[in-house]
Every structure is written in C-alpha cells, then in structure tokens.
Amino acid sequence: MGSDSWGSKIAPVLHLEEVAEGAVTILPKRMSVRGFDRYFSSRTLDNNRRNIWFAEFWEDNFHCKLSRHALKKGSHVKKCTNRERIGQDSAYEQEGKVQFVIDAVYAMGHALHAMHRDLCPGRVGLCPRMDPVDGTQLLKYIRSVNFSGIAGNPVTFNENGDAPGRYDIYQYQLRNGSAEYKVIGSWTDHLHLRIERMQWPGSGQQLPRSICSLPCQPGxxxxxxxxxxxxxxxxxxxxxxxxxxxxxxxxxxxxxxxxxxxxxxxxIPIIKLEWDSPWAVLPLFLAVVGIAATLFVVVTFVRYNDTPIVKASGRELSYVLLAGIFLCYATTFLMIAEPDLGTCSLRRIFLGLGMSISYAALLTKTNRIYRIFEQGKRSVSAPRFISPASQLAITFSLISLQLLGICVWFVVDPSHSVVDFQDQRTLDPRFARGVLKCDISDLSLICLLGYSMLLMVTCTVYAIKTRGVPETFNEAKPIGFTMYTTCIVWLAFIPIFFGTSQSADKLYIQTTTLTVSVSLSASVSLGMLYMPKVYIILFHPEQNVPKRKRSLKAVVTAATMSNKFTQKGNLRPNGEAKSELCENLEAPVLATKQTYVTYTNHAI
Structure with a gap:
C-alpha cells in the first residue's frame, strides 16, 4: 500500500517495476486547473522575482547554476542563461496539489470577507475590531466557509477542520512489458472499488492474502x-x-x-487391573488350579487321617501348612480385585500372612528334626517342645508376630485406596492414565514380605543343616528341596519387581510378578511335600499300612541299650519309650550309637 506521497509517480518505482507490481496507492481526487499551465510556463527569472523559491526551482528544473561561483571545477553542471523556458527545455506536468492551494487561498478570502461583514458592517477597510485580526475568530470563519472550488467541487470543513476526503485509488500494473497506474476505485464518503480491474503478479485475478499475522487456531x-x-x-x-x-x-x-x-x-481416565486383562490370566489360572489342588489334598488327608502316611507327616502342622498354601493362592484374587477400603485392608492382612503361615510351619518342622538329631548326639533323652501341642504353639507364636506387625501398621497408617496420576503421566497427555491402587509403597511391601522372607531364609538354613538325615526320615529332604526352589523363585522375583518401577506398565508387571511368585512358592510346597504322599495313598495303598517288623525291630534295638536306659524305659507303661525313627521307618536298623528317643505315635 502506498500513501498519497507515492500516488501515481514514476520515481518511487523506477527500476523496481517487478517488485512494485500490484501495489495499491491513493491520491487525492484532483483536476487540472485551466490557465495555470499557460501562466506558469511563462514565468522566468525576470518576471517572477517575488517568489523567493523560484530561483531554486529554476536550477533544479534545468540542471544549471545561476552563480558562477557555485560551479565546481570539473563539474558537468552548466551555468543558467535565463533563456531556458518551462515546458520547452524541461519536462513539465502540473503539480497535483495546485487545485488545493488555490482553494486554500479562496477559503482564506471567503473567511476574511465573512468576518469583515460581521465585524465591520458598511465599512471599507479594517475597522478597530479587526485591527489586529483575532486568529481564533478567523479560524472559526474558515471552518464555516462553503463555496465551490476551482475544480467545481464544494469546499467545506468538518468540526475538526478537515476537508471531505476524496481520493482516487490506483494500482501499479504490468501489461505486455509496459507499466501504468490504473484507477481501480475511489473514495468519496465511502469506498467504490472495482475488483475486476485489479491485477496481481503473474496477471492473476485471485486476491492475495496480505496480512501481518494469521488468526491462531484453538489451543x-x-x-x-x-x-x-x-x-x-x-x-x-x-x-x-x-x-x-x-x-x-x-x-x-x-x-x-x-x-x-x-x-x-x-x-484423566482411571485404570486398574481388570479380571479379563491378559496380565491377570496366568495368575488367576495358577490360583484356581492351586486352590483346587490344595482342597483335593485336604480332602484326601482328612479321609485318610488315621493312616500311617498322614500320621507320619505330622497331621497338625500339615493342616496348618495347607491353610497357608491356600491363603497364598487366594491372595491372587485380592490383588486383582478393585482396590477399595475393604480390599486394601485384606491385602495388608493376607499378602504376607499366607507365606508366614507356610514358612512358620516348615521352620517348626525343620527345627524339630534338627533338635532331635542334635540332642541324640549328646544324650539319649528327648529334646523339649517336640510334641504336637508344642509345635503348634511355636508355629502360632511365629505367625502372631506377623499379625502384630500388621496391627501396628493399621494403627500408624490406616488402609485406603488412592489414584496415582504420576505412574502413567506420559509426555503426551493423550496417553496419560490414573492408576487406582492401594496405598502400599514399595518400601511398605518390602516390610510386609520381609518377615516371611526371614522365616524362609531361616527354614532354608535348617534344611541345609538337616541334609544328612537318612532319606527315610520323614520330610527333611523334601523340605530342603522345597526351600531351595522357593529361594530361587524369590531371587528371580526381586529384580523383575523392582526393575520395572519406572515402566509405564508398572501396575500390571508388578502385580503379575508378585502373584505368580506367591503362587509358585505355594505350588512348590504343595507339589514336593504333599503330592508324593497323595500318590501313595491313592495309587499304592499297600504301602500305607503298619509293618509288623517294626515291633521286632524295636525289641532288638532296645536290647542294645544300656541298663540305665532300659530301667528308665521299664518305668514307662506298655514300653512307651521305643527306639524308632518314625512310624514308617523301613531302612535297616541303625547302629546303637545312633539311636534316638521319640514318643510312640508322634511323628517326626
């Protein structure tokens, strides 16, 4: 866009025609004043001395100098001769603002005339009221003039002293190698624009978008x-x-x-581990199969409760261990259920309780075997606290420590569910999710499972110490294999669980890893300690009967004992003190120096 100082002049676009193509300029609407060209072209330095700027115009128009002293040595500028003529020796075009200068002079004259008529009525020349002329009053009269200008247009002024705007709108266009300013519209109180006359670079008619900035999109x-x-x-x-x-x-x-x-x-959408999620399929499958197998073992043991195999396994602790295994499997359902106050409370209670019950029972068994053999090396008297009642008391004492810790935890930090918006706060908000979970941190989980791990490690230590026990001696070796395998399972669990703490699928991976590890631990105990017994009970019942040889073996072994031991044995009715390793012992008789004392019908 070009202002009226550009108008339709050639100079601003000289040698820049291609750049200026399509430029839109404005110029005040004007008309050539008749007679002015004839008058102005007749002006010379001699007849226009009253105009002090005319000499400067003369030098500029004819490219000469009036004074010889102004000529520089070596310059190609000539000296003016005063014989030059405007329009003959130079190009001439009437200045577009001549019309407005003439109208301005007439406006001043009309204003003075009106002012003199009002202030000096009937007087010729200035009266005292106009001597001197008040400029403020004169301005009011100028703004009030209304006459027809030199070009025939009405000359008026608005309240701000501005004349009505009348403009021609031009566009600089290139056509067939020639350039011209073409009138495309005008402004007289409102816009008159002829779009069809406009032309843009490349001779196109499509209006270009010429804005400083495009509107911003939503967001x-x-x-x-x-x-x-x-x-x-x-x-x-x-x-x-x-x-x-x-x-x-x-x-x-x-x-x-x-x-x-x-x-x-x-x-943000809230997610949780769903029952039909692929991450829940394996844990639920293991839990369902495990619970079914556990119930099957319990039913089998209850039905054959008085058979030698069941008695020899230590019925009381066996049922406690089976209860712990059942809780381990059942924990899977609590871990997948929707977190709320009740579910989160049950998770705190049973997540570590099932393993504590299992490992407390196994620890009590291995500790009993270890104490019996260690006592037998030093004395023929039986160690303390090996009766079923004592074993149950020890087991429940160990379990009570877990329950006590859980109670303290409930008091210090009541259970509740939370929505964690940080775990899955991705860089792209479209994939952000809130995770509904129980308020159990990784540290709290370590503390919750820590006691069970301690029982497991202690039980493993006792299993190692009793690895030299004869193969037929009750459950020492199966317990050992169970603990070794369990340790391997949990050693694999730790890096997987804590190594995925920064993963976007942390909820699914950690829950699946934890439940599968707990179920595998329970399956190892169930498979190694109970399935062989169930197999013998159901498919080889001939091995699940008392042996008559056992009485003869006890008599022969008792005969090798010292008299002191025999006397002590005679004090017990029905020969209650017998030298037998267990009720299902079938190996050759041990040497006299390796005889251990137990109570009849009390399985080791």
Missing part, C-alpha cells in the same frame, strides 16, 4: 512481536497446558489433561 496463544503490536506469532499450548485466553496457556490440574483442541481440561 494456540498469541505472542506479540516486539515493536509491532498488531502482529503476533502463534504458539501452541504444550504438554498438559490448555488455552485460557488469546494470550495465555495454563497447566491443567494434576488429575486432568487438556481436551483435543486444548481449549479446556478433562479428567
């Missing part, structure tokens, strides 16, 4: 350009930001994310 804020308040850059709201107004982006609350067009916020 974008305006960033103004320094020094150009009407121009801006569009910056998208990023991350979890949304557009508050045209110039501001703001971060959504922690539990929300921006909408698709980032003009507001919406709640």
């Amino acid at each position: 974008e804020r305006k960033k103004t350009v320094k020094g150009m308040p009407c121009c801006w850059h569009c910056e998208p709201c990023t991350g979890y930001q949304y557009q508050v107004d045209r110039y501001t982006c703001k971060t959504c609350p922690y539990d929300m994310r921006p909408t698709e067009n980032r003009t507001g916020c919406r709640p």
